[in-house]
Amino acid sequence: MIHLKDINKTYRGAQPLHVLKGINLDIEEGEFVSIMGASGSGKSTLLNILGILDNYDSGEYFLGDTLIKDLSETRAAEYRNHMIGFIFQSFNLIGFKTAVENVELPLFYQGVGRKKRHQLAMEYLERLGLLPWAEHYPNEMSGGQKQRVAIARALITQPRLILADEPTGALDSKTSVEVMQLLKKLNEEEHKTIVVVTHESGVANETNKIVHITDGLIGKIEENLDHHASPFGINGVMK
């Protein structure tokens, strides 16, 4: 599903910053993976590259069978739209659009008709238990609800890959658990490939595989099927 080979990325500036120093990583279809690392370790840059939001300098990145390299902006947008669903820390919903309009948006950019779009969006909101909130604006909803709207938006295009950037970062512990349970369920029941970037071990512990990244290099890769990787592991608090 994801095949990274010797990915290098340097931020140019007065002081060039070599952020990724040869990342090699394979993630198979249907895996539930977390990428863990301290801030500055390069995990966000890696996520941006995975999400085709940023370019890399050298190496190869295959998403499915497609080589993602030196794409035009339009091409990148198209791939993001069709292949990747994003979940962000700060939800990134559009404030002047209702929940259902936010969920519809990726389909709008696919050129799906108004009615079809609305119907699909309502279906996804229903699955996430947000039907009563469909016509509400983001600032009328709680953090957990907002994140579920964002998840509905990420799912609506039926992407092969879900990228979550600190999905619980702005949520309290109870809601964090709920969101992680939701992602877990998506992985188990729909076999979605999910990559979560986090610096919280509790969150990482919910995933099946933990990729540690330190200083721009992949460190340890833990299999975590029984979820006891962290001191907060079994029945513990997430954060």
Added chain:
Amino acid sequence: MRDIITEIWSTAKRNKLRTALTGFAVAWGIFMLIFLLGAGNGLINATEQNSGKFLSNSMVVYGGRTSKPYKGLKEGRSIALNNRDMKTTDESFRANVDKMGASIQQNGVNISVGDNYISTTLSGVYPNEQQINKIEMLHGRYVNDIDNSNSRKVLVLSEDQAKELMPGHIEDLIGRYVDVGPFGFRIVGIYKADQSGQNTNAYSAFNTVRTIYNRGDSTDEISFSFHGLKTEQDNEAFEKRYKAKLNTNHSAAPDDGESIWLWNRFTQSLQMATGTSVIRTALWVIGLFTLLSGIVGVSNIMLITVKERTREFGIRKAIGASPWSILRLIIIESIIITTLFGYIGMLLGIAANEYMDATIGHMKVDSGVFTATMFVNPTVGLDVCINATLVMIIAGTVAGLIPARKAAKIRPIEALRAE
């Protein structure tokens, strides 16, 4: 498209005051454009109405003074037109001259009916004078060919003169004999006075006046209508040939430009048309420059809007909006704002023109001697409205272009990073 409109409506709604202020600048620009063009049209129409008094394809010929010695004769001789010139005009220029006429003026002629009398200039004319100077008859008829060939003592008065001679029922004058100096003339027609006050002559037949006042074979003017001279070059060539021919009649140098004067109404109206288009262009330029400040305003506001919406555009791009779709969104937003408020300005401009038409459009400037309308129909046509619409669409695109490019260039990671 409906989706885009919905999007734009929702953003415009959020910044009502800002949108309104931006719109005002555009509305003002278009208002000025329409109003200026309307007022300009009023002035142009008024001028055209005044100059429309003459048949445009006509010329009037006067004698002048020679400017160079020729054939042993010195310069400064005054040239008087005569029968030979009339004959030359009629016979040698058949290819272009339609109808030849001439006129001769006698000043200080007293015309009286009973106790009422007027003093005027008596013009002896050919019938073509009526067409060339567009004389409109109120009662009776104008001078005709039989009057001329029989040297009949006929008289055509202006409306004002008729009123002086017979207050009340001027039409009763037709057929009456009046005293013109020591002679009895029969009034055959009364013509409508024009507002310019230039035309206050009494008319009679050319041969009658020339004979009575002992003018020999001379004439004051030769006038004729012409055809087949389409361009300015044609006219110039004709004038040159014509002058040369007449100069030869009077032993003046064929290339003497001052011995014979020509008043060519056709080239005059061509020049007027050029002048008119210069005025129109100038008004467009002024209007467009006024509009320019509005456009800069729209562009400026759109830039701020884009800055404010950086994050939103970042989100849109992250979930699959192409740069083109963002570009299009901003440009269409700019066009909609510009045209919407532009139309408001256009409607106000048209309303202002209509108001002007209803008030000073009917006001006449009365100088005592003549009256003139300053503005005639000071309004703009549909063509101007269509052009203004095009201008607004282009202006909107131009105004939106820079902000739109900026929006399209937003990188999603940078936009999303802003917390």
